[in-house]
Amino acid sequence: MRPTRVADMDADQVERDLAGLDLAVTDLDVRAPDGRQLVGLHSLTLAAGSSLAIRGPSGAGKSSLLYALSGLVQPRAGRVVWGKTDIAQLDEAARARFRRENVGLIFQDFLLFEELDVIDNASLAAAFAPRAERAARRRQAVHWLDRLGLGRAGLRKTDSFSGGERQRIAVARALSGEPAIILADEPTASLDRASADRLIDDLVGLAKGAGRTLIAVTHDAGLAERMDRTLTMAEGKVVGDAHG
Numbered sequence: 001m002r003p004t005r006v007a008d009m010d011a012d013q014v015e016r017d018l019a020g021l022d023l024a025v026t027d028l029d030v031r032a033p034d035g036r037q038l039v040g041l042h043s044l045t046l047a048a049g050s051s052l053a054i055r056g057p058s059g060a061g062k063s064s065l066l067y068a069l070s071g072l073v074q075p076r077a078g079r080v081v082w083g084k085t086d087i088a089q090l091d092e093a094a095r096a097r098f099r100r101e102n103v104g105l106i107f108q109d110f111l112l113f114e115e116l117d118v119i120d121n122a123s124l125a126a127a128f129a130p131r132a133e134r135a136a137r138r139r140q141a142v143h144w145l146d147r148l149g150l151g152r153a154g155l156r157k158t159d160s161f162s163g164g165e166r167q168r169i170a171v172a173r174a175l176s177g178e179p180a181i182i183l184a185d186e187p188t189a190s191l192d193r194a195s196a197d198r199l200i201d202d203l204v205g206l207a208k209g210a211g212r213t214l215i216a217v218t219h220d221a222g223l224a225e226r227m228d229r230t231l232t233m234a235e236g237k238v239v240g241d242a243h244g
Helices: 011-019 064-070 093-100 118-122 124-128 131-147 165-174 194-208
Strands: 021-030 037-046 051-055 077-082 103-108 181-185 211-217 230-233 238-243
Touching: 021 064, 037 064, 037 181, 037 238, 051 064, 051 194, 064 181, 064 211, 093 103, 103 165, 118 131, 118 165, 118 238, 131 230, 165 181, 165 194, 181 194, 194 211
Parallel strands: 051 211, 051 230, 103 181, 181 211
Antiparallel strands: 021 037, 021 077, 230 238
């Protein structure tokens, strides 16, 4: 029997599902290939539907932590538990499946395909979804492009867009699977102030409005101020934890 997906549920079911993916991290140890510790985190908990900014200087371990939370990086030791699933204990295929079903990723450099049009980029995850879900994923991508002001640009090639527009395409792609969790790595870093502020409004509004968990690595004080909580990192450790 196919697991129930967010797209198949009514609003009450979605709310209950999103509420079930609390985060609990324990004794996380992430290492570089040469053995150097990138992240050493004793404990972190975050309620589902909350927002968290991760700040600190370059090389502090922020992105390494984010990638460990997504399962893109396998820690040497520790637990990364979303709901009842410890992704640190899963093999690569199972971690990929968890991301596909639960996580929307937004990368600093967008990771768009220049030769594809906007809809194909935004619905890229549909190509890796089960065949029965692909049409729905593509419809969701179109929906989010429209919500983000790019609804009439679907057949334009991506190389014709500004940095702010490209990041909106990346956000639509992240949201196309209706994820419970959004993980963003410096989402405003490549944008001018006006474009960054518009993206912050969109990203925070779309996450909070649906009860999604939002975690963003950022140097942008404007984004951090909109989050429920801010962690500050230095040399792989958490050196500050501020709420509100």
